[in-house]
Amino acid sequence: MVKAVGELIQGRPPALLIDKLGERLQFERSGTRLYEAMIAKYDAEGGFEGGPSRADLEAIRDDELRHFDLLRRALERLGADPTAMTPGANMIGLASAGVLAVAVEPRIDFGQSLQSLLVAELTDNDGWRMLIDLATAYGQDEMAAEFRVAEQHEARHLELVRSWLSSKLALDARGAPTTTTPQKAA
Ligand SMILES: [Fe+2]
Structure with missing residues (x-):
């Protein structure tokens, strides 16, 4: 894939890369x-056995924020405006609005809302992979190396979300309640 894209874009301005960086930036935001939203729901309802702790959710939120900054800097290095709404950013903004709506909906409980994280993390993993291929094709090796680190974080996020959802499924199968006493952060 890298070679095919590389041949097509040789010597062209990085418009496609800027669009995809804008898309990823919007998604990380x-x-x-x-x-x-999930932290707020956790504070209101509490977690469940085998589910995330507040610290788990905070750590991933911080990763996503760092990724947002990484993309902002990447766009600035290319001389692009990180606040510009590229076509890709517009599209992913619409798609992620639905995912976010699940997390903020009070009638959907904490355990059920975890499904929204799976949708986001699956997209995140593939999104970074495509961006690495594209950055490589544009000869942005340093950028691609930075993105590989982010991709590793995303792989870990996905692994965690999958384990939380498996625990929830096991609890549901046993007919156990999936929320416990709310645990406020100190
Ligand atoms: Fe993630």
């Missing part, structure tokens, strides 16, 4: 809000 939404991801930060998504985890914020």
